[in-house]
Amino acid sequence: MQNFTFHNPTRIVFGEQQIAGLAALIPDGARVLLTYGGGSIKKNGVYDQVVAALDGKVWFEFAGIEPNPSFDTLLQARDLLKSEQLDFILAVGGGSVIDGSKFIAAAACYQGDAWDLLCGKAKVNAAIPLGCVLTLPATGSESNGNSVVTRYSTQEKMAFSSPLVYPQFAILDPTTTFSLPPRQVANGVVDAFVHVMEQYLTYPANAPVQDRFAEGLLQTLIEQGPQALERPEDYAVRANVMWAATMALNGLIGVGVPQDWATHMIGHEITALHGLDHAQTLAIVLPALMQQQRRQKRDKLLQYGKRVWQLVHQDEERLIDEAISHTRAFFEQMGVPTRLADYGIDASAIDTMVERLVQHKMVKLGEHGDITPEVSRVILQSAL
Amino acid sequence: MQNFTFHNPTRIVFGEQQIAGLAALIPDGARVLLTYGGGSIKKNGVYDQVVAALDGKVWFEFAGIEPNPSFDTLLQARDLLKSEQLDFILAVGGGSVIDGSKFIAAAACYQGDAWDLLCGKAKVNAAIPLGCVLTLPATGSESNGNSVVTRYSTQEKMAFSSPLVYPQFAILDPTTTFSLPPRQVANGVVDAFVHVMEQYLTYPANAPVQDRFAEGLLQTLIEQGPQALERPEDYAVRANVMWAATMALNGLIGVGVPQDWATHMIGHEITALHGLDHAQTLAIVLPALMQQQRRQKRDKLLQYGKRVWQLVHQDEERLIDEAISHTRAFFEQMGVPTRLADYGIDASAIDTMVERLVQHKMVKLGEHGDITPEVSRVILQSAL
Numbered sequence: 001m002q003n004f005t006f007h008n009p010t011r012i013v014f015g016e017q018q019i020a021g022l023a024a025l026i027p028d029g030a031r032v033l034l035t036y037g038g039g040s041i042k043k044n045g046v047y048d049q050v051v052a053a054l055d056g057k058v059w060f061e062f063a064g065i066e067p068n069p070s071f072d073t074l075l076q077a078r079d080l081l082k083s084e085q086l087d088f089i090l091a092v093g094g095g096s097v098i099d100g101s102k103f104i105a106a107a108a109c110y111q112g113d114a115w116d117l118l119c120g121k122a123k124v125n126a127a128i129p130l131g132c133v134l135t136l137p138a139t140g141s142e143s144n145g146n147s148v149v150t151r152y153s154t155q156e157k158m159a160f161s162s163p164l165v166y167p168q169f170a171i172l173d174p175t176t177t178f179s180l181p182p183r184q185v186a187n188g189v190v191d192a193f194v195h196v197m198e199q200y201l202t203y204p205a206n207a208p209v210q211d212r213f214a215e216g217l218l219q220t221l222i223e224q225g226p227q228a229l230e231r232p233e234d235y236a237v238r239a240n241v242m243w244a245a246t247m248a249l250n251g252l253i254g255v256g257v258p259q260d261w262a263t264h265m266i267g268h269e270i271t272a273l274h275g276l277d278h279a280q281t282l283a284i285v286l287p288a289l290m291q292q293q294r295r296q297k298r299d300k301l302l303q304y305g306k307r308v309w310q311l312v313h314q315d316e317e318r319l320i321d322e323a324i325s326h327t328r329a330f331f332e333q334m335g336v337p338t339r340l341a342d343y344g345i346d347a348s349a350i351d352t353m354v355e356r357l358v359q360h361k362m363v364k365l366g367e368h369g370d371i372t373p374e375v376s377r378v379i380l381q382s383a384l
Numbered sequence: 385m386q387n388f389t390f391h392n393p394t395r396i397v398f399g400e401q402q403i404a405g406l407a408a409l410i411p412d413g414a415r416v417l418l419t420y421g422g423g424s425i426k427k428n429g430v431y432d433q434v435v436a437a438l439d440g441k442v443w444f445e446f447a448g449i450e451p452n453p454s455f456d457t458l459l460q461a462r463d464l465l466k467s468e469q470l471d472f473i474l475a476v477g478g479g480s481v482i483d484g485s486k487f488i489a490a491a492a493c494y495q496g497d498a499w500d501l502l503c504g505k506a507k508v509n510a511a512i513p514l515g516c517v518l519t520l521p522a523t524g525s526e527s528n529g530n531s532v533v534t535r536y537s538t539q540e541k542m543a544f545s546s547p548l549v550y551p552q553f554a555i556l557d558p559t560t561t562f563s564l565p566p567r568q569v570a571n572g573v574v575d576a577f578v579h580v581m582e583q584y585l586t587y588p589a590n591a592p593v594q595d596r597f598a599e600g601l602l603q604t605l606i607e608q609g610p611q612a613l614e615r616p617e618d619y620a621v622r623a624n625v626m627w628a629a630t631m632a633l634n635g636l637i638g639v640g641v642p643q644d645w646a647t648h649m650i651g652h653e654i655t656a657l658h659g660l661d662h663a664q665t666l667a668i669v670l671p672a673l674m675q676q677q678r679r680q681k682r683d684k685l686l687q688y689g690k691r692v693w694q695l696v697h698q699d700e701e702r703l704i705d706e707a708i709s710h711t712r713a714f715f716e717q718m719g720v721p722t723r724l725a726d727y728g729i730d731a732s733a734i735d736t737m738v739e740r741l742v743q744h745k746m747v748k749l750g751e752h753g754d755i756t757p758e759v760s761r762v763i764l765q766s767a768l
Contacts, residue, residue: 001398001399001624001627002399003398003399003401003402004396004398004399005395006396007393007395009391011389011391014387014389014640015387015388015640206620206623206624208600208607209600209601209627209628212601212603212604216592216593216597217593219592219596220592220593224592236385239385239640240385240591240592243640247593256399256623
């Protein structure tokens with residue numbers, strides 16, 4: 001096990017009817033900016049629950065944070081926050097709303113061009129405190145310090161991380177997910193699954209607790225994900241998917257072990273250039289990457305096949321083949337196609353994706369830093 | 385899954401040579417009380433590392449906190465803390481030193497008789513902040529809000545819990561455990577194992593993440609525990625035991641699920657009356673309790689036998705028998721005997737133990753509250 005520091009200060013408040021207790025979680029006297037997305041929370045009743053729970057608080061709202069939240073939109077929210085002298089952000093929605101709100105929180109405390117925080121030119125030194133009500137289990141953003149923001153004018157999707165933007169609290173009420181469209185449910189399960197894989201499928205580091213926690217999350221997502229599509233109002237299933245997605249990226253399973261994240265970095269370029277959902281890009285890239293990196297990931301691929309999929313072949317190459325094909329089949333079963341062609345993207349698009357990886361300095365990806373632009377090209381070609 | 389709140393604010397700093405960074409974790413200007421136990425940290429070099437890391441800080445020390453820390457001893461430490469106007473506690477040691485330091489922290493802020501905090505007469509409303517350097521993986525005290533204290537004058541072992549006594553940080557350097565006596569290594573592994581079982585072996589609550597995390601910890605302890613005895617200076621093994629013990633009782637695996645804790649409550653009376661090590665009492669009580677409660681715990685006993693011990697019998701009763709006997713054998717393999725007689729305790733001692741359970745209101749134990757004093761008596765009799 002490698003040395004590590006782990007500190008996750010987010011208070012998780014999990015279960016039915018927990019939104020009603022929202023006011024007690026927000027600091028007394030706070031001036032609140034309520035942020036949300038395209039308005040689904042107005043249709044499913046979550047907005048009304050939140051507004052009722054905010055009774056007596058001073059609050060303003062900013063609606064319209066997009067999936068893959070837009071840099072320019074978020075700057076408008078920042079301007080509102082500053083002009084109204086607001087000092088707490090309440091993000092209500094999925095990973096995009098929470099990621100976007102983290103960026104608002106950091107940008108509000110930064111004097112220069114806010115893009116600096118995303119392109120790596122400046123670090124976050126301060127942020128407005130925030131809390132969240134999660135309505136889409138997927139990204140883990142509700143209890144981590146990560147944020148991904150897209151600048152549409154330049155087709156760039158960039159990330160930042162800071163301990164200063166961990167939500168102070170996260171309310172996770174599984175009933176808020178009952179009305180999600182199947183595509184978002186599926187995307188969330190695939191996203192959480194790939195988060196686990198990025199922290200697990202590397203090389204053995206003699207970290208059995210982390211390995212078994214990761215395998216437990218993968219098995220849970222494989223078992224519960226399809227049920228969430230079949231029985232949208234099954235509380236227990238929704239609760240298990242929600243908790244698994246939070247645990248998948250709250251930092252815990254990644255402590256002291258090597259990590260990959262190449263699938264995400266390659267996927268971000270696909271989204272930025274072609275507008276695919278984040279999880280769609282992961283479902284495309286991961287199986288291709290597993291195949292391409294099967295030599296480097298051999299030991300963990302065997303462990304994954306045996307423990308997660310209960311594969312028992314004597315022939316280890318065949319076992320790895322099946323581990324990869326089961327992974328692909330799981331994404332397809334969730335309704336997320338796993339080929340670029342399924343989204344109308346052909347070989348002519350790959351050059352630009354690889355150029356963008358170079359431009360964003362994503363030239364030594366993977367746990368060994370051996371996923372060069374040329375390897376990324378091979379991965380993308382095999383994902384056609 | 386049941387509704388829950390989870391908030392663990394402890395910063396974990398894990399790995400070799402992390403003690404050197406101690407000063408940065410303690411608030412600037414703090415006046416520190418360094419607490420420790422019987423002096424093993426002076427023999428193994430940990431004391432010197434801590435003293436070197438405290439260079440430039442104002443600090444006092446209080447030595448001599450016992451295993452099963454004594455109420456009267458801790459009050460002396462509280463008096464030193466108050467007379468020297470100290471405002472931060474640094475606990476260096478195992479669960480007893482950390483538990484004791486939590487009590488010092490709370491007692492220093494309480495005006496009445498400090499026993500009130502243990503007997504349930506008063507709640508903790510304030511506490512001196514504390515941090516810790518863990519040298520004995522076992523209790524999980526390094527990242528939870530629990531404390532157990534013994535008043536020897538009345539042979540009473542009592543517990544309190546408060547979010548105010550979570551350590552702010554916990555330094556976990558596996559090399560500090562290399563020199564532990566085998567008995568303490570074994571006790572630590574058994575203690576951590578039973579912590580997991582108390583949160584796992586109840587009834588199914590449709591919480592597959594929690595179940596699989598618990599099973600992963602049990603498997604890790606079964607696999608790594610004996611290796612820690614065989615190869616005391618194997619860093620990887622020590623690291624895995626240390627991390628598993630922390631995860632076993634930091635609150636995570638117990639969220640949203642029923643819990644038992646009867647084994648601990650019955651065990652506490654054995655320690656209070658007969659001076660056995662805490663883990664010895666758990667190794668005695670748990671197998672007897674599993675047998676006595678096999679009907680109520682049937683589904684989880686089957687799951688435990690299959691997933692943790694890979695048992696495959698068609699006959700479910702036999703599978704449960706073997707799950708229990710494997711558990712007992714594991715404790716014995718670790719060198720911890722599992723019968724009262726092994727410690728020179730006979731049937732004549734049971735009446736007093738049961739009386740004490742009644743006196744301490746431990747009359748409806750277990751996840752169903754059905755472990756009455758008479759059931760506890762049967763458990764103790766079958767553990768002779």
